Amino acid sequence: MSAEAKFARKLPQLTAENTPFWQGGRDGHLLIYKCRSCSDLFHPPQPVCPSCQGMDVSSEPVSGRGRVVSFTINHQAWAPGLVVPFVIAIVELVEQTGLRFLSNIVNCDPDDVLIGMEVVVVFEQIEDVWLPLFEAAQ
Amino acid sequence: MNFDRFYEKDVAITGIGQSEVGRPSQKTASQLTADACLEAIRDAGLNPTDIDGIACWPGDHNNAGDSFSPIGSHAAATMLGLKVNWYGGGYEGPGPLAGIINGAMAIATGLCRHVLVFRTITESSARLVSKSASALTNKTQGRDGSYMWRWYTPFNVYSAINLIAIFAQRHFHEYGTTSEQLAQIALTCRANAALNPKAVFRDPMTLGDYMSSRMISTPLRMFDCDVHCDASTAIVLSRSDIARDQPNPPIRIEAIGSALNVPYSWDQLPLTEMATRGVGEMMWARTDLTPEDVDTAQLYDGFSILTLIWLENLGFCERGEGGRFIEGGARISREGTLPINTNGGQLSGGRTHGLGYVHEACSQLWKRAGQRQLKKADIAVAAAGGGPLGGSLLLVRD
Numbered sequence: 001m002s003a004e005a006k007f008a009r010k011l012p013q014l015t016a017e018n019t020p021f022w023q024g025g026r027d028g029h030l031l032i033y034k035c036r037s038c039s040d041l042f043h044p045p046q047p048v049c050p051s052c053q054g055m056d057v058s059s060e061p062v063s064g065r066g067r068v069v070s071f072t073i074n075h076q077a078w079a080p081g082l083v084v085p086f087v088i089a090i091v092e093l094v095e096q097t098g099l100r101f102l103s104n105i106v107n108c109d110p111d112d113v114l115i116g117m118e119v120v121v122v123f124e125q126i127e128d129v130w131l132p133l134f135e136a137a138q
Numbered sequence: 139m140n141f142d143r144f145y146e147k148d149v150a151i152t153g154i155g156q157s158e159v160g161r162p163s164q165k166t167a168s169q170l171t172a173d174a175c176l177e178a179i180r181d182a183g184l185n186p187t188d189i190d191g192i193a194c195w196p197g198d199h200n201n202a203g204d205s206f207s208p209i210g211s212h213a214a215a216t217m218l219g220l221k222v223n224w225y226g227g228g229y230e231g232p233g234p235l236a237g238i239i240n241g242a243m244a245i246a247t248g249l250c251r252h253v254l255v256f257r258t259i260t261e262s263s264a265r266l267v268s269k270s271a272s273a274l275t276n277k278t279q280g281r282d283g284s285y286m287w288r289w290y291t292p293f294n295v296y297s298a299i300n301l302i303a304i305f306a307q308r309h310f311h312e313y314g315t316t317s318e319q320l321a322q323i324a325l326t327c328r329a330n331a332a333l334n335p336k337a338v339f340r341d342p343m344t345l346g347d348y349m350s351s352r353m354i355s356t357p358l359r360m361f362d363c364d365v366h367c368d369a370s371t372a373i374v375l376s377r378s379d380i381a382r383d384q385p386n387p388p389i390r391i392e393a394i395g396s397a398l399n400v401p402y403s404w405d406q407l408p409l410t411e412m413a414t415r416g417v418g419e420m421m422w423a424r425t426d427l428t429p430e431d432v433d434t435a436q437l438y439d440g441f442s443i444l445t446l447i448w449l450e451n452l453g454f455c456e457r458g459e460g461g462r463f464i465e466g467g468a469r470i471s472r473e474g475t476l477p478i479n480t481n482g483g484q485l486s487g488g489r490t491h492g493l494g495y496v497h498e499a500c501s502q503l504w505k506r507a508g509q510r511q512l513k514k515a516d517i518a519v520a521a522a523g524g525g526p527l528g529g530s531l532l533l534v535r536d
Contacts, residue, residue: 010291013283043406044289050401070311070409072303073356078273078296088293088300088355090405102301102405104293115311131292 007081011129017045020059025123025130029061032099041096064121065137066091069100073110085110091119091134107135144424145246150381150388151533152252153182153374154500159336159488162262163368167208168217170370171258175218178372183385184252189374190223191250194257195236195492197227205264205271206491209370214256224249232396232417233523234438234492235531239396241375251377257493258370265366273297286403299363299441301404302524303355306443308409310357315446315461317357321348322467323442323478324361324485330472331482333510338365338488362442367488371497388536389503395421395521395530402526410458412444413528414451417521421530422453429453432532433515434502435476436495438522439483448521449478452530472512480510495520496531503535 014022021043024031033045037054041062049057071089087105092098105113106122119134155177157163157170165173179186198210211227214220224244232239234257241253264271273296274287282288287295295301309315325348331337343361351360381388399416400407407413422428429452437448446460454476455463464470470478481487481498488494499518501507507515521530 009294011281012288012292013281015283044403070304070308072300072307072358074294074296074300074303074354075352075356076297076299076354078270078294082294082296086294088295088304090304090409100405102290102293102295102304115307129292133293 007079007083009126009131011126014128017047021045021132022129024059024061025125025132028123030064030121030132031059032062032093033057033059041093041099043099043101062093062095066093066119066134068105068113068115068117068119070115071105071113073113087113089113089134104133105135106133112136141424144393146242146391146394146424148378149242149245149375149391150378150536151373151391151496151500152376152381152384152386152388153178153180153184154497155179155181155372156336156490156497157370159338159367159369159490160262161338161365161367161488162266165368167258167260167370170260170368171209171214171256172217174258174370174372175214175254175256178374179254181386182252182374182376184374186218186220189220189252189254191225191241191244191253192220192222193226193237193241193244193253193255195227195231195234196229199229205261206259208260209258220254222250224253232398232529233527235496235520235522235529237493238373238375238496238531239394239529242391242394245375245377251380253375254372255375255493256370256372257491259489259491260368261366261489262368270296289405298524299355299358302441302443303358305409305412305447306357309443309447312410313458313461317349318345319461319465320357320362320442320446321345322464322470323439323445324348326467326470327439327479327483327485327487330480330510331486333508334481334487336488337482337486338367339486358441358443361485364440364484364489365486367490369488369490371490371493373493373496373500386504389500390534390536391531392427392534393421393424393532398526400526404525407526410447411451412447412524413526414448414521417528417530418452421532425532427517427532427534431517432476432519433517434480434499434512435478435519435521436480436499437478437519438495438524439479439485440489440524442485444524445478445483452519452521472510477512480507480512492522495522499533503533
């Protein structure tokens with residue numbers, strides 16, 4: 001493979017349920033599903049609340065603030081053009097204990113990332129997807 | 139929930155077989171499968187005409203790519219000319235031991251008497267063609283629409299190691315586990331592999347070798363990763379009352395752990411427990427035996443940290459104490475109180491992926507482990523899986 005090979009992130013297929021999550025960034029919002037019956041936020045998006053099985057669910061904006069639950073610095077260049085090292089992390093959102101998803105921590109030295117670090121969402125647009133990534137909170 | 143009937147105890151392992159373990163093998167997946175299956179059937183004192191059930195995991199499933207599972211139950215049954223009452227495969231189940239767990243259920247419910255369970259893998263050959271043959275991102279074409287991976291691949295998660303490294307980092311953070319402690323999994327496996335003629339890597343490994351091996355995804359290094367191979371492993375399960383007339387002393391399935399008490403997901407589950415906690419609790423609830431009774435544990439080491447998490451959640455040490463339990467390696471060595479992965483595991487023996495642990499447990503219980511034979515080996519645990527995948531077996535030689 002040539003050194004100039006262009007790296008492209010693999011993008012998710014959009015569905016009726018996950019489109020708010022992947023496109024909320026267009027308006028600068030991180031959109032997370034909420035159950036109207038028990039008020040629990042949950043992720044990944046689905047038509048049923050996993051806590052109370054309520055069906056009255058829809059996405060709403062959250063603050064985009066969270067904490068690093070755990071992370072890894074990936075050093076292996078798995079694909080041509082993939083720039084390493086980079087950080088993969090699980091971030092818990094401040095709104096609710098256990099509300100979390102996997103993402104990348106960007107705009108900092110990978111060695112500066114710590115468990116417990118406060119982070120805030122930043123969006124990276126590729127085609128019709130706004131990837132919710134995180135950077136250190138000020 | 140309380141149960142008062144544990145039908146897995148009516149099922150025994152009566153034969154084992156394994157092809158060569160190549161890196162790579164010159165044999166095809168079909169040849170490897172035939173070698174393993176016919177050896178296991180012969181070992182059980184049976185003919186292929188006696189086999190009336192067949193099972194495997196994950197079987198013929200497109201999502202995993204060919205080299206991860208080139209042969210399924212349909213293909214193997216047809217190739218071997220079997221006539222079966224029951225057959226099964228498929229990815230959804232309690233991890234790499236799902237074929238055994240399903241086969242035991244089929245016998246216990248009276249669908250069949252002798253089930254052939256097998257697992258074939260040819261990842262070594264595949265990687266000669268493409269080094270990223272087993273990468274997650276290759277499992278779907280175009281945009282990722284898979285149930286689970288679509289939440290990870292957009293963030294450049296290319297390998298399961300990235301997810302498991304996140305578990306390891308959390309374990310290090312919460313419990314003070316260190317790389318020097320974790321190294322003991324890899325060092326123990328390598329020391330055991332030296333006594334296994336079929337093991338892929340048999341040269342001695344030192345702590346220095348481990349610590350200086352390439353960092354792949356912090357805190358996991360190259361020597362925390364298992365080694366791809368081409369191999370097939372087969373196990374014959376028989377109804378216990380019939381098994382008494384077969385040549386090998388029956389190895390009873392004393393208890394099964396197959397629970398999934400957490401989301402089927404790599405980022406929503408308890409990071410330092412995965413699915414293993416529910417699996418362990420279920421298995422021990424189905425027997426009067428306790429972890430102290432176990433002579434050897436063959437525990438999944440697709441990545442080293444998974445072995446440590448299994449040790450904790452199967453109750454061999456307190457949760458969070460795994461690092462200190464394996465420190466220095468004495469307890470888990472062949473001379474220790476709980477010898478693990480006595481054939482070299484997948485880290486040094488080869489990624490036979492699941493059934494290798496059962497094959498080795500039976501080899502030990504039948505006193506056939508050659509140079510690596512343990513002095514006392516009557517009760518064994520085999521457990522396999524990582525992340526949301528997990529299943530375990532408590533095995534007793536009657």
